[in-house]
Amino acid sequence: MRDVVLVGAGPMGEAWIDTVSRRDDVRLAAVVDLRPDAARDALGRRGMELPVFASLDDALAAGSADIVLNVTIPAAHLAVSSTALRAGVPVLSEKPLTETLAEGLELTALSELTGTLVATSQSRRFSRGIIAFRDALRPYGGAAQLSARFFQNPRFGGFRDEMDSPLLRDMAIHTFDQARFLLDDEPTRVYCEEFSPPWSWYRGAAAADAVFGFAGGARFSYSGSWCADGLMTSWNGDWHASAAGGSATWDGETTVRVQASDEPRTAELPDAAEGLDGALDEFLTALDGGAPPSGEVHANIWSLAMVEGAVASSATGRPVEFAELFADAHARAVAAAPSEVAAVLRAWSEPAPRRA
Template identity: 60%
Template sequence: MGRAWLDTVARRDDLRVSAIVDVSVETARGAAAERGWDIPCVSSVDEAFVAAGRPGMLLNVTIPEAHRTVSEAALRHGVPVLSEKPVTPTVSDALALAAVSELTGVLLATSQSRRYSAGIRSFREEVAGAGGAAQLTAMFFQNPRFGGFRDEMESPLLIDMAIHTFDQARYVLGADPVSVYCDEFSPPWSWYRGDAAAEAVFRFEDGARFAYSGSWCADGLTTSWNGSWRASTASGSVSWDGEAEVRAQYRDGDPRTVPVGGGEEGLAAALAEFVAALDGGPAPSGEVRANIWSLAMVEAALASARTGQAVRLDDVFAAASAHATRAARAIGDHAVAEAIAAWDGAPPR
């Protein structure tokens, strides 16, 4: 992903990479050399800011466990951050980072790159034009043989992948969830140590339901990596194959194909939105206080799967807020603790 982001930046005329930070400096130097760049390659954010001066932004493409440390260091240096998903592994840490962003006045956003496709834009617009969905379904069935850490994770699908689909559901519905019931399991043929399949139903604030059916060990008839979607509206139904086909059929009408527009997608679109925000445009859709809801959906689904009970998002935020406040006070960061406590749950947007 680091190399993918380097190439995404390189394709823009208004940006340049001023330094690369990696725990393996040799790996960083190799990536720079591959692109013909003579730039500092160092092992810490602090070193990078000394070697290259304060940059206009930082792309955080570290492993999730390092996201908070790296992002917080940049924010406290006054450097805006665009982070790979998830913004942090836990809602508690995300609340702490949101507080730092608020206190410093420095932008922090997450790149939820699967929001940015021509297909999902057209699907969302068609659903909205039909009056909005009361029932939204996404099926995600893939069979990657990753090897390595994902094969050993306790909940590889929910923790490492489901946030994309959950975030897409928020984008399509234009609303936030209230509660979830989730059942997590593994089919007997799974090659993962942890549970690699899940069924979840989210209830949203406007009464809509979002049903997620997913598996990372499904051989044959795999879906797109964006999943396969169906929305039921008062006017009829809209579907999206996860790629470029959007179809709709309304009451007493024939099925029709919905035109799919163009525009930037994926990492390039996420980067463009972030840079536009730095240039005075609107906050990016992945701004931490908004994106934290997608992370909370994952945490709530995990809690539901482990307890066998429906879980309210308010309870997830309350527990995370209490934990984050205690942790901040324990290290003497009373400003962060007070900011989190003042929100009394999810941060305002």
């Protein structure tokens, strides 16, 4: 039985409380929130009584912790995850790994320094539909041209209405991470234009078109909007993939269609844990000695890089090469990180980490 300390008791923290409660090999040991009342309310709504703390340091000093779930706001991700790693406690973090790519590199180096696992939960790569979609084109060598359309119109209110690049920074990381999963490869360049349709109710740009090149030669194009009234896509987007001799589509839910030289057919869905359950399952398997989770920091940082690359391309009006993006972020991380972490970063053979 592993003790879980949850940090951040907002709506997503509550979803994680329920995810932990569905398993019998982990138990919630404490909840941390800057606003302890938020933690008490979240527990109270579930009839649970557990220790509540205002800081992770206090929780780690007071009781046992085998896993830290970091479900705080992105601006707090680096500090909270670092506290856990320095205490030798593995971290499963909500997306994004950190707020910036430079911070992500610092956290990657700290994970190496402490020998402690940190992974991001990218819940949208855990679905029966996406696995069927990926597997549909495996007999044809995998997708070489992949596209996703994402059109939704949520009225959140709150921070998303005020932040810069709300679509790219808060949502597109899911779709970009799904593309990495589907292509099983890493990006090398991106060109992106983000913009605000005249009717947008967001302060920052709520729509974007981007095209990524991947190391193996595949292309991924993304077209998205968070202020698209009518005919919305699934929250997973609406996908099309072409391979040598066949194509597949995924509606973002449970319908995967495939056609080669034969009639179109509907693919069968495999059994698989979905969403947060899938992410936690994979993390626990790694702690038990299994394969590293797919959101392990050396891998997941490439999803964060896709966001940062897209934002940078849009700002400059030019394509961005990931080698340059990582070199720039690496220099910033070396300058900002504590000396022992900067020393690890300097010892890397290249600025971009590679999958563990």
